[in-house]
Amino acid sequence: MEQAKILIIDDDPDITEATKIVLENQGYSVYTAKDSEAGLEQLKTIGPDLIILDVMMNTLREGFVLSRELKDNPKYKHIPILMVTAAKEKTGFDFKPAAGDEAWLPVEDFLDKPVKPELLLAKVKELLHES
Amino acid sequence: MKTLLRDTNLIKRAFWLIRLRWAATAVLGMGVLFSIKILHVSLPVVELSIIAGAMVLYNVALFVLLRHITSDNKNPAHETISRIITFQISADIIALTSILRYSGGIENPVFLYFVFHMIIASILLSRRQSYFQATLAVLFFGALVILEYFEYIPHYGAARLADYNLYRNSLFVCTTFLVFSTTLYLVVYIMTSISHLLKQQQEWYEIANIQLREKDHLKNDYVLRLTHDIRGHLSAIQSCLNIVNDKIVGPLNEKQMDLIERSYRRAGKCMAFITALLKLTRMKMTGTLEMGYFPLKNSIFNALAAVQNRAARKEIKIGYNIEDGIDEIYGEPVLIEETIANLLFNAARYTPQNGTIKINVKDQQDSILFEVSDTGIGIPQDDIEKIFDEFYRSDNAREVERDGTGLGLSIAKQVIERHHGRIWVKNNPEAGCTFSFTLPKKP
Incomplete structure (x- = not known):
């Protein structure tokens, strides 16, 4: 079976690189983008099986805005989103309601930064239905 | 005129x-x-x-x-x-x-x-x-x-x-x-x-x-931005170290492994400090907390469960006595639970092997009184007034634990005062000290 394609959208090049290494080590094909715009471009061309998305990039809520946009778009709404963030500290967003609540946070799951490799892999596997 | x-x-x-x-x-x-x-x-x-x-x-x-x-x-x-x-x-x-x-x-x-x-x-x-x-x-x-x-x-x-x-x-x-x-x-x-x-x-x-007030706001804003940036860098450092530590990029010898682990631990301590500072500053800057009625007992038991392992390692006995009248109180449950856990962790941290920690929760009609006393090192009398100040750590606490943030009690004080309660500490006559706080039951 062909390995899944994962798109990382994060403005921190080091975290992107670290995440990429972890995922590539497991054989995934990893693509990266540094903001929403570049992410949308990549989406069109590669059609990823999973998106790993950072919340705060150019603006405080860029990731939130993008996730909502994707879930509203019939072409992309099926792609699971794993949100990776330290936003809890800065924006005061309350992360208590479960991820997946369409109206509230339209992503499949989220993890706090820094993410432990084994935790990241477990979540990725789960979202790709590989576990 | x-x-x-x-x-x-x-x-x-x-x-x-x-x-x-x-x-x-x-x-x-x-x-x-x-x-x-x-x-x-x-x-x-x-x-x-x-x-x-x-x-x-x-x-x-x-x-x-x-x-x-x-x-x-x-x-x-x-x-x-x-x-x-x-x-x-x-x-x-x-x-x-x-x-x-x-x-x-x-x-x-x-x-x-x-x-x-x-x-x-x-x-x-x-x-x-x-x-x-x-x-x-x-x-x-x-x-x-x-x-x-x-x-x-x-x-x-x-x-x-x-x-x-x-x-x-x-x-x-x-x-x-x-x-x-x-x-x-x-x-x-x-x-x-x-x-x-x-x-x-x-x-x-x-x-x-x-x-x-303007200057204070400016300072808080500055601290918020600064700590957030530092947090981002630390996060990247930990992410990279994690990969090396997990040997994803290749094997390590024992010495390398040890050094990576040390670096990771120090980055973690720094992260804890920055996170605490961020939390305190954010709390000072936000106007209102999201409050509601919640069962205080649950918060106490959750906090107890969190500290249990640490206490068990030093064979510290924890006892509690919660009066019957204690039920739901009005407040922000996560912050209250964290505050209780914070006081319990402090008690466990500064209480030597085989010590005891006692929790007393009393019903005072309109408010509750929470007390946690330990048989620990106590607080030097001169430091009692300053113990809730930001970054302040007493000398004997430093001896026990070098890398505390000095922010835990400031956060606790901030939380309790935001709930219109009062927090204070007294040394016990025999050994250790008792931290107490009051919280109104209703808004």
Whole structure:
């Protein structure tokens, strides 16, 4: 079976690189983008099986805005989103309601930064239905 | 127009003047009765009663007017209140002159009461208005004295008070009136000078206070941005170290592994510190907490579960006693649970092997009292006051744990105070210390 394609959208090049290494080590094909715009471009061309998305990039809520946009778009709404963030500290967003609540946070799951490799892999596997 | 008091205070004072006038009217009535019945001084009761009636009338009118313009949280202009107070004092000066007219004029020492009007005017009104009131009093009282002296109007002698027709004694009248006038002007001069000084100081304090608040906000904003940036860098460092540590990029020898682990641990400590600082700053900057009713017992048990392992490692026994009345309280459950956990972790951290930690939760009707006492190292007496200060750590705590953030108790204090509670600490007579806090049960 062909390995899944994962798109990382994060403005921190080091975290992107670290995440990429972890995922590539497991054989995934990893693509990266540094903001929403570049992410949308990549989406069109590669059609990823999973998106790993950072919340705060150019603006405080860029990731939130993008996730909502994707879930509203019939072409992309099926792609699971794993949100990776330290936003809890800065924006005061309350992360208590479960991820997946369409109206509230339209992503499949989220993890706090820094993410432990084994935790990241477990979540990725789960979202790709590989576990 | 500069007066000492701010508008809201001025309104309060206007009402205060009205209450004072009720007292003055009552005193007038009793004074007349006392003079007639006890001192056997003959007084024109009808005229004095009419004056008292007039005072009652304008006092009621003033009360209704003030009530009307301040109802529904209306904010009347400073000028309006000031004008009402000017009117009040002027009316009082006329009333006092009228009373003196029927009770002996210059022979009645009650004219000294004009000094009160001057003091009140100087505090509540501007300098110009105060001098205006002094002039008004001098003019009215002067007119009365002159008219009586030249017998243009009949003199109502306060018999037995002054038997020698003092009101016709030119030397007495002149001296008394001169002293009276200068006294009033001097009182106004002195009082308005003091008021002016106080007013200036008040303004300075207010400006300084605003500036301090702005600076504090600026500082918090700065800390927030700085800590957030540092957090981002630390996050990247930990992410990279994680990969090496997990040998994803290749094997490590023992020494390399050890160094990577040390780096990771230190980055983690730094992360804990930054996260705590971020939390404290954010809490200081946000206006309201999301509060609701929640079962306090749950929070206590969750916090207990969190600390259990740590305590078990040092064979520390934890006991608790929660009174029956403790149920739901109003607050932010996550913050309260964290605060309790924070105090329990501190107790476990600073209590040596085989020690004990006791939790007592007492029902105090409107509030709860939470106490956690330990058999730990206690707090040096000099540090008790400073222990809740940001970044403050006592020397003996440093010896036990080198890398504490010095922020845990500041956060706890912030949380409790945001809930309108109080937090404090006392050393126990035998060993260790007791941290206590109160929390109101309802908003």
